[in-house]
Amino acid sequence: MATQLAAPVQGAILDDETISEFRGRLRGPLLTSDDPGYDGARAVRNGLIDRRPALIARCSGTADVVECVNFARERGLLLSVRGGAHNVAGNAVNDGGLVIDLSEMRGVSVDPIARTVRAQGGATWGDVDRESQLFGLAVPGGVVSTTGIGGLTIHGGYGHLRRKHGLSLDSLLSVEIVTADGQVRTASENENADLFWAVRGAGSNFGAITSFEFRAHPVGPVVQLCAPFYALEDGAPVIRAWRDFTAAAPDEVNSLLVLWSVPDDEHFPEELRRRPIVVVAAVYAGPVEEGERLMQPLRELATPLMDLSGPIPYTALQQAFDPFFPKGRLYYWKSIYVDVLSDEAIDTMVDTARARPSFLSGVTFWHLGGAMGRVGSEETAYGRREAPYLFSAEASWEDPATIEQNIAWARESLAAMQPFSNGGSYLNFPGFGEEKEAMLRASYGPNYDRLVALKTTYDPGNLFRMNLNIPPQA
Ligand SMILES: Cc1cc2nc3c(=O)[nH]c(=O)nc-3n(C[C@H](O)[C@H](O)[C@H](O)COP(=O)(O)OP(=O)(O)OC[C@H]3O[C@@H](n4cnc5c(N)ncnc54)[C@H](O)[C@@H]3O)c2cc1C
Missing domain, CATH: 3.40.462.20 (Vanillyl-alcohol Oxidase; Chain A, domain 3)
Known part of the structure; x- marks a missing residue:
């Protein structure tokens, strides 16, 4: 038996042996349409989105994410990264490809002395608030607790603390990110600084972020x-x-x-x-x-x-x-x-x-x-x-x-x-992103050309394209 991709990239067919071999390389479950839980795993917050991925990998950690990135790249599979699955455009899922599902990666740890919070890439703001408020701290997030920290942070992050402490991405100190070549990189002001610059506004184009490190601020209780x-x-x-x-x-x-x-x-x-x-x-x-x-x-x-x-x-x-x-x-x-x-x-x-x-x-x-x-x-x-x-x-x-x-x-x-308006959209409320490059140019302004250059460096094959896509140069 073979799993025919509904919207195949390069006409790919995944046979059972290939799927089984891939499953064996993962710690978390790999779901196909035959598995219980598949329909729940492909559903996102927006009921308008009804996509059927060939494979959904419920990653247990960064090593699973690396396996997924390499598998998708080597086989030319369409690839999505699922954070909190809140984005109305539904880019967390795809038709016929592989989904890196981070929803099991929600660990959060707080360093109350350094006032920093480290959260895995699938955490929600509810997860972050719960842990950080134990120490009287908060990271500027969104106003709905079930929203993922992933999508919200990498495109900005508007919440109740924005004018006092900035966007969510302004409190970002570093990320761990798996880039299209399957490498695990740290990006911060001191390490891969160009990648860190790009992640803070356009992160979904540059890789799967497996953890976020934030500066936290005294707030509440x-x-x-x-x-x-x-x-x-x-x-x-x-x-x-x-x-x-x-x-x-x-x-x-x-x-x-x-x-x-x-x-x-x-x-x-x-x-x-x-x-x-x-x-x-x-x-x-x-x-x-x-x-x-x-x-x-x-x-x-x-x-x-x-x-x-x-x-x-x-x-x-x-x-x-x-x-x-x-x-x-x-x-x-x-x-x-x-x-x-x-x-x-x-x-x-x-x-x-x-x-x-x-x-x-x-x-x-x-x-x-x-x-x-x-x-x-x-x-x-x-x-x-x-x-x-x-x-x-x-x-x-x-x-x-x-x-x-x-x-x-x-x-x-x-x-x-x-x-x-002088133009531009907040890219966390993008509709379906249907204006494509015109929307991105207006929203990123002068930063757009630098983003294209960095996309070309880090993801020349446009592996990460289920997003508000910044195409690399040919
Ligand atoms: C009910 C609701 C309330 C909202 N409230 C707010 C608000 O208060 N403030 C605000 O600013 N926005 C808000 N938003 C918008 C929200 O910020 C965006 O929808 C955001 O993209 C959601 O992130 P997510 O991780 O939940 O979504 P997803 O749909 O999982 O992801 C959105 C995009 O980001 C990518 N992505 C997600 N996680 C990662 C990761 N770890 N690594 C790489 N790429 C990743 C996905 O691939 C996708 O392209 C709200 C949306 C909803 C539906």
Whole structure:
């Protein structure tokens, strides 16, 4: 019997002997479509993605990852790396190739004296927060605990600490990475510094990262959350007042707007459920009492429908959004940097929220700057450091009959915000990355050409191409 690759690269067929021999070289399980657990292993967070890899290697450690990289390269197999599998583009899996599944590699260790955290490549932010908070420390991560540290860090990393402590990748001290030649390399400021530069913004193009070493920062255990829910009818004046407040806010204030609907969920008052709202979600990365006092004006931008503000344990905060993004829902999230937040831009933003075809969808509007904006734009590969805001149209829905309508809403929303942008997308909210090189050039800016040169050095055969791909030079 032979496993026919659904989308064969070079028409490859893997016979049972080859698969069995490969399986014998791994410590972790190797799944084919015949194995129980295969369907669970190929499913990613986004229910729109339905790919059938020929092989899924649940790696137990770096040695397994090396075996996979060599096997895929030698046989010309399409290769994916699966971290937390959150990316809406679904690049963690592929059709007909091999998946390096890091989901069993989630170990985290903390050095409280040096204030560093080392985490394996498949860890989630929940894993990192849990261990680091034991010592009163945190690494800037995302706002949903089930997101992988892998994809989130290597493309940026926006979370509640971004203005105080920078992007996730700004706290990166080193990585262990298996490059396309099967070599295990350390990349840091002192070792393979060019690779380290590229990893911090475009890591998925350069290898499978088996561990991340981060600088950690004292945070919590309790932080101040500000979370008033305003009616979307008050959206324009609320957002104008928010804009004026945030313009003068210290780095400790990390705030974003969510133009959304009250969840249809028992935790919210029945009469408010599904009502269109603007949530001001701000977290103070500093003393709780100071945060309560300084963020009070954000609770008075209009009369709130409800208000969830108050002190909250940092680990609880990091899980607060989890229930609203279940696995298997249909997602298409796409972003654009906003450079001019004029009154017209605000009116346009509110109009996009009003036009949402699904009450589950939202517009997230991130206030950037602070520490993440002070890093030089060429110090890491990540682009558009100077952008003050990010607009993200987050289409989320359940009815498969409305796919086109929901994707169209996100794309039209971005087009409407285009006049207020100098271009570029945050590459963790890339839609399907359908604009390919045009999106990458706009997002990496002047760093793009250096990335192409480094890709050509480290991955001339483009083995790592299930990502927002930077093709090597021919
Ligand atoms: C519910 C939800 C909430 C989110 N919240 C935030 C947020 O608060 N802040 C934010 O910045 N982003 C957020 N995102 C976006 C998120 O950062 C991206 O989707 C990110 O790419 C997810 O990383 P992952 O490892 O989970 O994904 P995956 O889908 O596993 O990976 C994404 C890409 O990175 C590659 N990759 C992953 N791990 C590795 C590794 N170890 N080595 C090499 N390549 C790797 C994959 O091959 C793939 O190309 C959110 C997404 C979702 C769905």
